[in-house]
Every structure is written in C-alpha cells, then in structure tokens.
Amino acid sequence: VTFTDPDGVSGSPVTGTIRTRCDPPLGSGTTYYVSTTGSDTNPGTETAPFATMQKAANAAVAGSTVLVKAGTYSGGITIPVSGTDSNYITFMPFGSDVVTIDGSTNHFIITDRSYIRIKGFRFSRSTGSSISISGPSAHDIIIEDSTFDDPAIGGGYGESALRVQS
Numbered sequence: 001v002t003f004t005d006p007d008g009v010s011g012s013p014v015t016g017t018i019r020t021r022c023d024p025p026l027g028s029g030t031t032y033y034v035s036t037t038g039s040d041t042n043p044g045t046e047t048a049p050f051a052t053m054q055k056a057a058n059a060a061v062a063g064s065t066v067l068v069k070a071g072t073y074s075g076g077i078t079i080p081v082s083g084t085d086s087n088y089i090t091f092m093p094f095g096s097d098v099v100t101i102d103g104s105t106n107h108f109i110i111t112d113r114s115y116i117r118i119k120g121f122r123f124s125r126s127t128g129s130s131i132s133i134s135g136p137s138a139h140d141i142i143i144e145d146s147t148f149d150d151p152a153i154g155g156g157y158g159e160s161a162l163r164v165q166s
Helices: 053-059
Strands: 031-034 065-068 071-074 089-093 099-104 108-111 114-119 122-126 131-134 139-144 147-149 162-165
Touching: 031 053, 053 065, 053 089
Parallel strands: 031 065, 065 089, 071 099, 089 114, 099 122, 108 131, 114 139, 122 147, 131 162
Antiparallel strands: none
C-alpha cells in the first residue's frame, strides 16, 4: 500500500497496518422485495413486493435480505430485530437499481440491535440523522457504498449523516 499526501508534505516513510474486514455473505434466510409499485399487504416476493421498507424490516429476521427496487422511499425505518454473527440482516438495492431514501427525521433507526448491514442507498434531505445507531447493545453494524446528500437540513443539535450514541 502506498500513502500519498495531496498537500505535498514529505518526510519519513509512513508505515502501518491495515486490517480489512471480511464481509459476511448475504444471509441464508428469506429475501424480501420492496417496490414503489408494491403493497404492504403483499407477501414481499419479487413478483408481489412490499411497498415500504418498514414492512420489510418488520418481516425480517436473522439472515433476511431486503432488496429494494429503484425509486424514492420515505425514511423513518426502525429495525426491530438483530441478525447474528453468521446471518446479518441486509438492506440493499435490487441489482444496480438506484434507491433514494428521502426526507424524515431519521432514515434508519437502529437501537440496541446488532449484525445489520445497510448497503448502497442514497440518503437525501434528512432533518435528523440519516442513520441513527444507539444503545449499549448496538454493535456490528455495517454501512457501506452509500451516499449522503444534504444531511441534517434542519441544522439542529445532533443532526448528521450518521449518528452513533451508546
């Protein structure tokens, strides 16, 4: 690994240890689907998807994967259960779909939950924290490949793209 300083600072060579994490594979449980054209009375299958990410979160258990089809969704998604070390609960877009979670106080709310992965979303216009992680039991939360646009437009205390509090 080569380190460079864009400001042109030079000196002794920099050495260090880089530890990469081994991404856990998708869980072995049920895959649920969400689409803007779905219905929360549907079973959450690919051909009969849910309409909201909250409905999928409520159905998910350890090992579940929630695949969200292209579109813009509202936030305020509370994760009600934890995954396990070998079966994360994963939320991610379907294939290469672009998924935006737009406006709300907090887009994802994770309180005292663990083994949750949130991957590949675009978070926009949160008036609170785009992702709020709190509680002494919260651990092993993976947020990856996501974009945060205009986080905390309200500008109040504690508002940010990502809030972590024990």
